[in-house]
Amino acid sequence: MIQTKLIPRTAEAHEPPMLIKNMLAQSLRYEPQREIVYRDLFRMNYVTFNQRVRQLANVLTGLGVQPGDTVAMFDWDSHRYLECFFAVTSMGAVLHTVNIRLSPAQILYTVNHAQDKVILIHDDFLPILTAIKDQITTVDKYVLISDKVYVDLNAIGEVPAGFSGEYEALLKGTSAEYEFPDFDENTWATTFYTTGTTGNPKGVYFSHRQLFMHTMGLASYVCGYQAVPFSAMTDVYMPITPMFHVHAWGFPFLATMLSAKQVYAGRYDPELVLKLLLQEGVTFSHCVPTILNMLVNSPAAQKFKAQLSKWKVIIGGSALTKGLAKGALDLGIQVYQGYGMSETAPIMSLTYLNDLERDLPIDDQIEFRTRAGRIAPFIEMRLMNDDGTFAPHDGHALGEIVARGPWLTQGYYEDPERGADLWKGGWLHTGDVASITPDNWVLISDRTKDVIKTGGEWVSSLDMEDALSQLEGVAESAVVGLPDERWGERPHALIVQKPGYELTADGIKTELQTKVDRGDLHKWYVPDRILFVSEIPKTSVGKIDKKRIRSEMKEQILGAVNA
Incomplete structure (x- = not known):
């Protein structure tokens, strides 16, 4: 660290900390009449939202929550979740966004490991709670959440034994006066758990400063540079990724700070999502490829093409293939790719078309829109070799992506060994x-564990999936490497075909081989084995589950050989 000269401080001068409460305060300044909508059940403006955030803080205080305590949230994407984003954190407490798609045993582990004190839980998840409640060690109070109250406040009947009350009823009888305090901006704000391939889920955590800076980074990139153009004046925001996963990629903080109209779909229902999209005029969303693929291949998509042409969608979690991008663009949907991970809050790069690229014909833009994006403002990204040296950013040299930035997690909760591995060498x-191009495009080749090492070559499973996506009749695909005595590994593929098509493995191999013979594809890009399936296995956050695929395909192939 170099020696610098610090500015002198006047004793009574105020230096505001970067706190989430300050983003909340902005929501009332300019457009407080704009709405936050939950399904077809509830809507409010930002004045009411701010009142409810303070009511929730009073409720939690009454339940004994103090600064530093952890509050767990079990809910679908909702206005209630958004209220927790601001109320729990602005009190100085920690919000644990529980991954409702984990197994009950994993959920139990995360609740105990995070030392949750209060649990807010939707009645859809009561069976999970019933199964694990006797083994929860730190929780003092439970609050019930139910959508039934939006029809009739008395509709839920008697609150289960051991609960302090129902969310809406508790808010209704509570003061909307609450003064959120100032505290250190490095105060712990949120935590959630990532699922790795081995061991227990890892607890990722973020401070107020990190989430504040992530929001400023998003504002710079999507509102300032217009990477994926977002304007609170004209855009309506609806996340289609769960709020429990990396704060719905951080966009609810940005949308609230700018008092943009927001729409929350609750429990995922494709018909309701489409209804809200059309009815509320949604123009800005983000989701995993699976969701977009379902919509693009839906018979209803062509019917609503005019409305869909106003929709901008950021794809993350898995690669956006050229086939899916073309299908979306043909419907008028403006698709973009984002890149990041749970540990990075998550945005590290996002599609940004410069003046020259923006003027290209739409089909020519697909090459850029399916890249992992350009490096985001304030993020430093490098390519590290196995020996710790750095590869050049020439668009060709490969290396592991390592990063630094103002919103990257500092480690894993109570897991210093894995935290040290995460930050080995200060990156x-x-x-x-x-690879990274000289003009900052990030070109993901693969996960280190998913690269297929065959015949001395490293083959990208993502590139193979991209090639398959462009074949007529292929709706979705996944490629993994499996052991091979001669070549080390060979590629194997799962394919979901579009309705009305009757594809064959031999036919697909022939098409790919034709491309290889023309020099369009690498010679290794023809899978050894192709299996047709009704759906591709996914993780709890909608990513392709290649660990499970490798295991299941290996069993099938070994079974076929032994038979």
Whole structure:
């Protein structure tokens, strides 16, 4: 660290900390009449939202929550979740966004490991709670959440034994006066758990300063540079990724700070999502490829093409293939790719088309829109070799992506060993292999664990999936490497075909081989084995579950050989 000269401080001068409560305060300044909508059940403006945030803080205080305590949230994407984003954190407490798609045993582990004190839980998840409640060690109070109250406040009947009350009823009888305090901006604000391939889920955590800076980074990139153009004046925001996963990619903080109209769909229902999209005029969303793929291949998509042409969608979690991008663009949906991970809050790069690229014909833009984006403002990204040296950013040299930035997690909760591995050498290690162009485009090759090592070559499973996506009749695909005595590994593919098509493995191999013979594809890009399935296995956050695929395909192939 170099020696510098610090500015002198006047004793009574105020230096405001970067706190989440300050983003909340902005929501009332300019457009407080704009709405926050939950399904077809509830809507409010930002004045009411701010009142409810303070009511929730009073409720939690009454339940004994103090600064530093952890409050767990079990809910679908909702206005209530948004209220927790601001109320729990602005009190100085920690919000644990529980991954409702984990197994009951994993959920139990995360609740106890995070030392949750209060649990707010939707009645849809009461069976999970019933199964694990006797083994929860730190929780003092439970609050019930129910959508039934939006029809009739008395509709839920008697609150289960051991609960302090129902969310809406508790808010209704509570003061909307609450003064959120100032405290250190490095105060712990949120935590959630990532699922790795081995061991228990890892607790990721973020401070007020990190989430504040992530929001400023998003504002710079999507509102300032217009990477994925977002304007609170004209855009309506609806996340289609769960709020329990990396704060719905941080966009609810940005949308609230700018008092943009927001729409929350609750429990995922494709018909309701489409209804809200059309009815509320949604123009800005983000989701995993699976969701977009379902919509693009839906018979209803062509019917609503005019409305869909106003929709901007950021894809993350898995790669956006050229086939899916073309299908979306043909419907008028403006698709973009984002890149990041749970540990990075998550945005590290996002599609940004410069003046020259923006003027290209739409089909020519697909090459850029399916890249992992350009490096985001304030993020430093490098390519590290196995020996710790750095590869050049020439668009060709490969290395592991390592990063630094103002919003990257500092480690894993109570897991210093894995935290040290994450930050080995002073850079956050992503585990992703990529190249970076001189003009800052990130070109993901693969996860280090998913690269197929065959015949001395490293073959990208993502590139193979991209090639398959462009074949007529292929709706979705996944490629993994499996052991091979001669070549070390060979590629194997799962394919979901579009309705009305009858594809064959031999036919697909022939098409790919034709591309290889023309020099369009690498010679290794023809899978050894192709299996047709009704759906691709996914993780709890909608990513392709290649660990499970490798295991299941290996069993099938070994079974076929032994038979």
